[in-house]
Amino acid sequence: MFLSNVFDDVGSLLAKEEYVNWILQGLAGTVVIALIGTLGGLLIGIFLAFGKRLVIEKNSPWYQKLWKYPLRWLATVYSVIVRGTPMMVQALLFQQLFLLFGVNFNNIWNDVPVFNGWFLAGSIIIVLNTTAYMGEIIIAGLNGVGQDQIEGAKALGMNDFQILIHVTLPQAIKNSIPTIGNELIVNIKDSSVLNVISVTELFFQAKTIAGKSYKYMAIYLIIAACYLLLTLLATAILKIVSMKLEGKKINWSFFHYSNPKMKGD
């Protein structure tokens, strides 16, 4: 009885073109913001990792200490604060901070569907948030490259920057692809908290539809299915990428992904 009612509701929601369009917009928003967050976070996370790993020796010259100490401190503090607070709270603080300076994201690109001012704000937040996690991932990756290879590079006369670019960083990134991929999956799901600042993503659209149609159970079931579809798809793509990189033949048993709760720990 109850279930058949819910399925009827799902059917009636999906029959409405307006709602379907909103859901598709939400899907686009979620996919794009998760990709921006993951790629942007990876890029800036690499620099965060450099900052946290700055080597300062006792006999380093004072002008090096002058920039290295503050930079390393800043990177560390950033990482601790961002990983220690929820993204939802970060988003709200970000919004209030900009209001303080008279910037209201309501007024930016407000006639563009999905990719409006709030989407911009949400993109910045998810990048800044993911950066902190990516920083840790890259650090772990860099630490995983054997000291022997670094010595081999030094003995060839490579400087620290050349060693990083040609030897350690490529291996750190390659070895971290599974964990980097998990961040994408986390971002697909966790971008839903950005509804608090009106980012047009899947959950925000669902709330809007629920408010109009009162078919709460049905719309939340629909977006749950959408999220599941997206995360499974992402898992499959990541698996193909990492198997390609390892030069292995592709194995089509995708549907178990390991360690999906990376961000939390």
Add this chain to the structure above:
Amino acid sequence: MKKNLSVFDIDDYKDPIISIEHLKKNFDNTEVLKDVSFTVNKGECVVIIGSSGSGKSTMLRCINLLERPTSGSIKFKGIDILDKNIPVNKLREKVSMVFQSFDLFNNMNVLKNCIIGQTKVLKRNPLEAKKIALDNLTKVGMIDRKDFKISEISGGQKQRVAIARALSMSPDVILFDEPTSALDPEMVGEVLGVMKELAKEGMTMIVVTHEMAFARDVADKVIFMDNGYIVETGTSEEIFSSPKEERTREFLSRYIG
């Protein structure tokens, strides 16, 4: 060809090419090298023997400044390399090193391992670098494996690639730190064979090894180190046939029986 001339690009230096005097090295409070002095002439193969922990690796690593000596002097082509103004990486271009653990780059194939230092450090153009790398891979008998990943070749093959990588930098000296100690016995021969060939061609080499047969056959000069000191130096004939010091005799009796 782009060339980056440095203080060490000199050909008219007088022997010895390397001269080490009263070298000391402490790690925190432990003295590892206590007073080490010796010279290496151009084209010589100097073999260093001694029990483990005697400071052989530390001494070798001081020569390309992977370790900074506590005191003493090291001159390369007559230039004091401990001078603070000496660019360390220019020295390392000229003094290559082959390690016990191969230290190849896992993110590059065999050929790329032999090219990267040439293009990035020596700024050779990629075509020239590739040609030199291929020549050296041929020399060490690894040309048919040039496209292999490092994980796909054996230990002996890795060490031969590491030698080709070192050679590709066209160094003046190659330092070998126990190049065969991590190898299965059946692979030791192929590596020593390559090294013997290099010595014959007149490459200047300093080799730390426990392979006494190699030392006896190939070394122009043998140095026995113990406990941070050089105990005895001589030709391989002198050290192996008539060692003067009791400690040398004792050490050799453990290896040769």
